[in-house]
Amino acid sequence: MTALTLALSKGRILEDCTPLLTAVGIAPAGDASRLLRLPTQDANVELLVIRPTDVPTYVEYGAADLGIVGKDILLEHGGEALYEPLDLGIARCRLSVATQKDSPLVKGGLDAAGSQRLRVATKYPEMARRYFSARGQQVEIIKLYGSMELAPLVGLSDVIVDLVATGNTLRANGLVEIVTICESSARLVVNKAAMKMKHAAIRALLDRFTLAVGNV
Numbered sequence: 001m002t003a004l005t006l007a008l009s010k011g012r013i014l015e016d017c018t019p020l021l022t023a024v025g026i027a028p029a030g031d032a033s034r035l036l037r038l039p040t041q042d043a044n045v046e047l048l049v050i051r052p053t054d055v056p057t058y059v060e061y062g063a064a065d066l067g068i069v070g071k072d073i074l075l076e077h078g079g080e081a082l083y084e085p086l087d088l089g090i091a092r093c094r095l096s097v098a099t100q101k102d103s104p105l106v107k108g109g110l111d112a113a114g115s116q117r118l119r120v121a122t123k124y125p126e127m128a129r130r131y132f133s134a135r136g137q138q139v140e141i142i143k144l145y146g147s148m149e150l151a152p153l154v155g156l157s158d159v160i161v162d163l164v165a166t167g168n169t170l171r172a173n174g175l176v177e178i179v180t181i182c183e184s185s186a187r188l189v190v191n192k193a194a195m196k197m198k199h200a201a202i203r204a205l206l207d208r209f210t211l212a213v214g215n216v
């Protein structure tokens with residue numbers, strides 16, 4: 001049998017995917033909190049546990065044959081070099097613009113900024129740039145690597161562009177969403193060369209995923 005490697009990310013995706021991986025028959029068979037390479041219930045499938053933003057790179061270079069990654073990451077970092085055959089329908093969230101609840105932007109929307117050049121804190125600079133440029137609104141993008149919610153509270157930015165799932169993090173920090181930029185969910189991606197070279201094995205695994213997505 002052809003061996004396959006599937007890359008996925010720690011945290012939200014791994015947690016949300018575990019029931020699906022179990023239904024597909026590739027549940028991790030080791031300590032997913034420590035090991036970076038994990039065997040699964042299926043002797044022919046190995047998991048790599050890496051950072052979300054690294055999943056497209058591992059799959060693009062063929063270090064992993066397949067990957068599970070959020071659409072938000074594919075849109076921000078580019079997923080053109082990969083096949084994206086399946087929306088797994090899990091890890092659902094949205095990329096939104098949010099600000100402090102007492103900001104005039106809450107009532108008036110982004111137009112209320114007038115000629116003010118908003119400062120936008122985000123770890124999605126590309127998505128933010130595209131969104132504001134499509135609106136014809138000049139902004140200053142401030143790239144952060146985490147805890148975006150803090151930026152408006154300490155005057156680092158006027159708004160943030162960040163993922164919202166339950167909305168709990170925004171609420172806890174006195175922030176509200178003004179606009180949704182796009183919706184996201186976990187996608188199965190496949191290396192293009194592997195799709196040719198290991199076609200039968202990948203096709204069979206894709207079929208197992210497709211069946212499980214309908215049943216989980």
Ligand code: PRP
Pocket residue numbers: 012146147148162163164165166167168169170
């Ligand atoms: C994301 C996002 C928010 C939070 C939103 O962070 O950046 O902080 O989740 O989720 P909620 O609406 O359910 O509260 P994540 O936990 O993925 O970690 P990160 O900040 O390291 O990206």
